[in-house]
Amino acid sequence: MVTYLDHAATTPMSPEAVDAMTAELRRLGNPSSLHTVGRRARRVVEESREIIADAYGARPSEVVFTSGGTEADNLAVKGIYWARRAADPSRTRVLAGSVEHHAVLDAVRWLGDHEGARVEWIPSDEYGRIRPEALREAIGPGGGADVALVTVMWANNEVGTVQPVAELAAVAREHDIPLHTDAVQAAGQLPVRFAASGAQALTLSGHKLGGPLGVGALLLAKPKPPLHLDPVPVLHGGGQERDVRSGTLDTPAIAGFAAAVQATLARRDVEARRLAGLRDLLVDAVRSAVPDAILNGDPVDRLPGNAHFSFPGCEGDALLMLLDARGIACSTGSACSAGVSQPSHVLLAMGADPARARGSLRFTLGHTSTEADVKALADAIGPVVERARRAGLT
Amino acid sequence: MTLRVLAAMSGGVDSAVAAARAAEAGHDVTGVHMALSSNPQSYRTGARGCCTLEDSRDARRAADAIGIPFYVWDLAERFHRDVVEDFVSEYAAGRTPNPCLRCNEKIKFTALLDRARALGFDAVCTGHYARLEDGALRRGVDDGKDQSYVLAVCTPEQLAHAMFPLGDTTKAGIRAEAERRGLQVADKPDSHDICFIADGDTRGFLAGRLGSAPGPIVDTDGNELGEHDGAYAYTVGQRKGLRIGRPASDGRPRYVLDISPVTNTVMVGPRESLDVHVLVGERPVWLSEPQAGPFGCRVQLRAHGEVYDCVAEPAGDRLRVRLATAARGVAPGQAAVLYEGDRVLASATIAETARIGA
Numbered sequence: 001m002v003t004y005l006d007h008a009a010t011t012p013m014s015p016e017a018v019d020a021m022t023a024e025l026r027r028l029g030n031p032s033s034l035h036t037v038g039r040r041a042r043r044v045v046e047e048s049r050e051i052i053a054d055a056y057g058a059r060p061s062e063v064v065f066t067s068g069g070t071e072a073d074n075l076a077v078k079g080i081y082w083a084r085r086a087a088d089p090s091r092t093r094v095l096a097g098s099v100e101h102h103a104v105l106d107a108v109r110w111l112g113d114h115e116g117a118r119v120e121w122i123p124s125d126e127y128g129r130i131r132p133e134a135l136r137e138a139i140g141p142g143g144g145a146d147v148a149l150v151t152v153m154w155a156n157n158e159v160g161t162v163q164p165v166a167e168l169a170a171v172a173r174e175h176d177i178p179l180h181t182d183a184v185q186a187a188g189q190l191p192v193r194f195a196a197s198g199a200q201a202l203t204l205s206g207h208k209l210g211g212p213l214g215v216g217a218l219l220l221a222k223p224k225p226p227l228h229l230d231p232v233p234v235l236h237g238g239g240q241e242r243d244v245r246s247g248t249l250d251t252p253a254i255a256g257f258a259a260a261v262q263a264t265l266a267r268r269d270v271e272a273r274r275l276a277g278l279r280d281l282l283v284d285a286v287r288s289a290v291p292d293a294i295l296n297g298d299p300v301d302r303l304p305g306n307a308h309f310s311f312p313g314c315e316g317d318a319l320l321m322l323l324d325a326r327g328i329a330c331s332t333g334s335a336c337s338a339g340v341s342q343p344s345h346v347l348l349a350m351g352a353d354p355a356r357a358r359g360s361l362r363f364t365l366g367h368t369s370t371e372a373d374v375k376a377l378a379d380a381i382g383p384v385v386e387r388a389r390r391a392g393l394t
Numbered sequence: 395m396t397l398r399v400l401a402a403m404s405g406g407v408d409s410a411v412a413a414a415r416a417a418e419a420g421h422d423v424t425g426v427h428m429a430l431s432s433n434p435q436s437y438r439t440g441a442r443g444c445c446t447l448e449d450s451r452d453a454r455r456a457a458d459a460i461g462i463p464f465y466v467w468d469l470a471e472r473f474h475r476d477v478v479e480d481f482v483s484e485y486a487a488g489r490t491p492n493p494c495l496r497c498n499e500k501i502k503f504t505a506l507l508d509r510a511r512a513l514g515f516d517a518v519c520t521g522h523y524a525r526l527e528d529g530a531l532r533r534g535v536d537d538g539k540d541q542s543y544v545l546a547v548c549t550p551e552q553l554a555h556a557m558f559p560l561g562d563t564t565k566a567g568i569r570a571e572a573e574r575r576g577l578q579v580a581d582k583p584d585s586h587d588i589c590f591i592a593d594g595d596t597r598g599f600l601a602g603r604l605g606s607a608p609g610p611i612v613d614t615d616g617n618e619l620g621e622h623d624g625a626y627a628y629t630v631g632q633r634k635g636l637r638i639g640r641p642a643s644d645g646r647p648r649y650v651l652d653i654s655p656v657t658n659t660v661m662v663g664p665r666e667s668l669d670v671h672v673l674v675g676e677r678p679v680w681l682s683e684p685q686a687g688p689f690g691c692r693v694q695l696r697a698h699g700e701v702y703d704c705v706a707e708p709a710g711d712r713l714r715v716r717l718a719t720a721a722r723g724v725a726p727g728q729a730a731v732l733y734e735g736d737r738v739l740a741s742a743t744i745a746e747t748a749r750i751g752a
Contacts, residue, residue: 318513321424321465391512 003328003376007305007366008157008185013256014210014367016263021212021256031249032240041251048258052217055265056204057193064218064241065254069184069205071234072218073103075245076180076201077151079231081111084148084178087229091145093118095138095177097130097152097163098349103203104151104182105345122152124349127298128161135171144175154183154192154202158333158346158362159297160306162190169198178228184208184216188264188366189272189304194219200228206253210367211260215253220244264367275365276304278374282363283307285378290385296347296360305365310352314359314388322384323361328377331362397516399423399557402502403456403464405449407572407579408521408560410456414575415559416519417460423519425457425464428506430473431590452579459577469505476500478590482603485626488653489727492697493588495544498522503552517557525561525736526553531681533736536564543697546731546741549679597627597635609658611638614651614667625653628660631668631723638662649723669720671749675713675730675742682739684708692733693717695724695744706732706740713742720749 013021029041046060053060066072077094084091096108098121111117122130122138130152139147150172155162165181172179178200183192188209194202202219206212220242223230230244237246264271286293286309294310311319316332323330333344347357363377399421401413417423427450450466457464477497484491507518523534524542531553533540548556560568565584572580591599607624620638622628628636632650642648642664649668652661673695688707693715694700703718715730724747732739 317465317467318509321463322513324463325424387512387514391509 001327003373004368005328005330005363005365005373005377007369008208008303008362008364009331010207010213011188011210011366012368013207013212014260014263017211017256017260020259021252024252024255027251029251031251032238041249044251044255045249048254051258052204052261053219055261056187056202056219057195057197058202058219059195059222061242062194062219062221064220064245065249066216066218066241066245067214067247067250068216069101069182069203069208070103070216071245072203072205072216073101073180073182074107075218075231075234076203076220077104077107077149078111078115078234079244080178080180080201080229081115081117081148082232083229085115086232087226088145091148092116093120093144093147095120095122095135095147095150097122097124099124099128099130099156099158099161099346100151100153101157101182101184104153104180108151117148121349122150124346126351127301128156128159128296128346128350129298129301130163130168132164132167132171135168139171139175139177144172144177147175147177149178149180151180151182154181154186155190155303156297156346157185158344159308159350160185160302160364161298162186162301162303165197165199173198173227176227185303185306187261189268189275191268194221201231206257206260209260209264211257212253215250215257217257218245271367272304275369278365278369278371279304279307281371282365282374282377285374286363286381289378289382293385294356296350296352303364305369307363307365308360309363310347310356310360311385311388312356312359313392314385315391316358316360318388318391319359319361319384322387323377323380326376326380326384328380331364333360333362397421397557398514399517399519400506400510400515401425401462401519402506402521403427403453404521404585405452405456405579405582406521406585407569407577407582408523408565410453410460410521410577410579411568411572411575412519412521412557412559413456413462414460414577416557417462419559423460423462424515425453425460425462426506426510427453427464427466428469428473428501429466430470430477430501452582456577456579459575467506467509469501472505473497473501473590476505481588481590482600484727485600486604486655487727488625488655490629490725491727492544492729493590494697495547495729498544499547503548503556507552507555511555517555519557519559521560522558523560523565524558526556526558529554531738532561533733533738534558534561538698539565540698542733542736542738543694543699543729543731546681546738547679547729547743550681553681600624600626607658609660611636611660611662613642613648614661614663619662622660625655625658625660628653630725636662665722667749668722668724669749670722670724670747671717671720672747673715673717673724673730673744674709674746675715676711676745678708678711678713678740678742680740682734682737684740691739694731694733695721696728701733704732712745713740 029037031042031045049060049063094117112119122134169179180201181199182203184205200221204217206215235246296308343354343357399416403409403425481493522541523539525532533542587594610618611620628650648662651663692701693704705716707714731741
């Protein structure tokens with residue numbers, strides 16, 4: 001029996017999504033084919049597109065399906081940069097939040113290293129929040145004529161802090177700069193509305209909200225020059241998605257994604273309150289077992305399912321292993337491919353020293369979480385922290 | 395007795411089979427791959443010398459096949475400080491270090507073992523070819539693979555929490571066993587060179603860190619024969635790459651006899667001048683009852699090197715070793731390991747060497 005406290009990494013597929021996807025896996029058809037078989041598949045894709053558009057306050061034509069959040073982030077960051085720079089070669093500044101997910105962070109760094117982008121990281125406050133004043137300062141007194149884009153996530157994947165996206169988008173719009181936001185963590189738990197947010201591009205991922213792995217979408221506003229242009233493609237090919245994204249559409253995954261969005265949205269507000277209640281129990285339990293544990297991120301304005309702590313004197317890796325041995329799954333933050341966790345750039349950007357950053361754990365709740373999960377952690381965390389402290393920081 | 399065992403898994407065949415044997419013996423085994431190299435210039439650890447992503451993956455897949463939990467521990471800082479920097483400073487001091495030995499002493503059986511014990515493990519298991527029997531460290535049965543030499547610097551306290559499941563088997567036997575166990579690493583080639591010098595160019599590696607430091611190459615009479623770019627690039631006993639323009643008057647090859655970091659001088663001379671009859675070791679580690687007076691035993695002076703009959707004698711906090719027959723090209727910085735039969739009695743780091751009468 002595993003106590004799964006890592007829903008931000010991936011959350012179980014909703015039964016509705018499993019049904020929709022498995023049904024579709026048994027059927028035939030390339031949505032781009034012109035015959036009856038193809039049209040049937042296309043209908044599934046388009047209905048899914050409408051469901052997702054409706055759920056997030058977008059128009060169906062604004063939904064560009066991708067292979068997931070990382071691809072959507074890359075398409076937005078690189079594609080919009082290229083398009084804006086092509087229209088005006090002086091637009092080479094990229095303003096990005098300092099607490100972004102690696103899918104944005106590394107895409108932005110790549111533009112800096114290889115495409116002549118002048119990258120500026122918008123500083124965060126101690127809670128991991130990017131304040132509108134900070135964006136205004138980053139744009140600078142000269143105005144934003146030389147800025148290609150601004151990218152700031154909707155909610156942070158590590159510490160759970162929710163960003164004031166609409167305010168940030170309003171600041172960007174004053175200077176005719178498009179804003180992209182990675183809403184991968186927010187889309188299952190918060191009321192995310194694309195048009196109302198003022199963002200020109202918004203990233204979604206299927207498996208973070210009960211859909212299948214390997215599918216996501218970029219919500220992409222219709223081009224409105226000069227503010228916004230369609231991104232230059234990252235993947236070239238058949239041009240299936242608005243000529244912005246190529247690749248045969250994955251009908252079963254898209255059907256599962258839409259079913260998950262529908263199911264998740266139907267119970268979102270009730271579920272968010274339930275998760276916030278469980279999360280508060282979890283925070284209290286950890287604090288009473290480990291009085292000097294530090295809750296990271298915004299104490300109030302955070303994802304309902306997220307609790308993120310630093311445990312002074314402990315190595316996050318050691319805590320994770322000891323909890324894992326007791327059947328409790330959590331995360332130290334973002335793992336790199338070799339499996340070595342580095343001090344989190346998010347915590348460092350929040351002003352944490354490297355020791356505090358390395359001694360941190362993320363617990364994230366989701367639709368299958370129960371009070372028993374919180375109880376299991378409450379029982380384990382005290383002895384585990386005590387044990388990890390003996391090993392200290394190596 | 396069931397122990398909680400941490401198996402250090404490099405991604406190679408030996409440590410994989412060692413972990414499998416420990417698990418099969420009924421112990422509660424957890425696999426750990428040590429990430430030993432990171433590139434601090436990159437914002438995310440990318441290029442790795444010793445522990446490539448492939449090695450990490452191989453170790454993970456072996457753990458999957460064995461059915462044990464697996465984690466990667468970042469020991470890059472400790473490795474850099476205690477092994478890589480030590481390696482460079484030893485060469486700079488005119489000595490010839492053995493980094494594998496230092497890694498066992500400082501990383502596997504200090505940093506890793508300490509952390510493992512603090513986290514509740516009883517022992518660290520590795521794929522070394524050596525045997526531990528009632529606290530005695532013995533050679534592995536495979537003469538060609540025996541690694542007791544590079545383990546002899548570990549203290550009895552460290553070895554009390556070590557497990558070497560491979561000492562009773564030959565390398566060929568381990569490969570066959572890996573195959574039988576379905577471990578994909580069964581035919582992975584052995585590692586040979588210094589893991590953190592990927593291209594094998596030790597001289598280039600040292601030059602990159604110590605820079606150019608030209609100095610004289612002299613003969614035993616002090617006559618200058620040529621110039622070197624840095625005394626650190628030479629090892630006692632070395633013959634090749636001396637780059638001396640002038641041949642010796644007798645036409646015979648010349649060898650590095652001595653390196654003096656203080657005067658930045660490399661002394662060369664004929665082969666017989668390399669003969670060593672007496673050596674003094676410092677920081678002795680006793681893996682048997684410490685002796686008070688002289689005792690006869692055998693000594694090994696380098697990994698997989700020859701073994702000499704000798705008489706060893708404690709001298710204060712040092713160990714003096716008189717060889718029955720001359721050893722050639724003994725480099726300070728290497729370990730002198732004393733054996734009785736296949737059992738390790740003690741080890742010490744070679745500080746000085748001398749010829750009889752010299």
